[in-house]
Amino acid sequence: MKSLFLAAALATATPFAASAEAVPYTLDPSHSQIVFHYNHLGFSTTYGMFSGFEGDIQWDKEDPAASSVTVSFPVxxxxxxxxxxxxxxxxxxxxxxxxxxxxxxxxxGIEVTGETTAAITGDLTLNGVTKSVVLDAKLTQEMDHPMENKPWAGFEATTTLVRSDYNLGAFAPYVGDEVEVFISVEAAQAQ
Incomplete structure (x- = not known):
């Protein structure tokens, strides 16, 4: 439920200005969140969040499929x-x-699916278990940040995790085994 996310940041390659190679971007921990939710006994939807994490994106605007992302944070x-x-x-x-x-x-791996969308596949390690997940990602905006005066990008991504896949399946199926994940991140071009 957590991690994933930030991969989204890397996913959305659009045909903006061409670059000859991947450019490093760093996640802005103050404006990057992973929100997750699951069904609790059919009575409610329960939410949680991760925020303040860091990660790195190597973003190739000319060839988005050649981009990459890495993220890590304490559980x-x-x-x-x-x-x-x-x-x-x-x-x-x-x-x-x-x-x-x-x-x-x-x-x-990254598969470009539209002008501002991509499917980012990656290895998510959660609770000591590593599994491949796919993030449906979208570039929300890319421009010079109006206060930081440097290139900035925003991304969103979604995925669904099955918590029992990560040995976190206590009380399933009464407490939902599927966890919906929404990721929203901002990233600054590294200096």
Whole structure:
């Protein structure tokens, strides 16, 4: 549920100004979030979020399929809005998470699907399990940032994870096994 995301940032290659090779972009941790939600016993939809993470994108505007993205963040950076839920998620029922346990995503391929869309495939490591996931990504905007005065880009992506695939299936199917993930990131061209 977490990681993924940021791969989206890399995915959306559009035919903007041509570049001869991939240009490094760095995620803006203050404007990058991963929001996830799942069904709770049919009574409600429960939400959580990861924010403040970092990642790197190698973005080739001329050949977006040649781009790449890597992201990592601590699982304990999860925000649930309720401390008891967070502690339960970090317990042996779910993550049994140590302070240094990381979620990682590394892209393995990008398929351009439209002028501003792409499918980003990558390896998501979550709870010690690595699986291939696909992010449906979209470039939301690319231009010089009006306050930072340098190239900036925004991306969104979605995917669905099956938590039992990552040994996080406690209480399924009563608590939904499918987790919907929405990623929104901003990235600045690295200096």
């Amino acid at each position: 304990r950076s999860m925000l649930t809005g309720w401390e008891a839920r967070f502690e339960h998620f970090m317990s042996g029922d779910f993550f049994d998470a140590a302070d240094d346990e990381m979620v990682t995503f590394t892209s393995t």
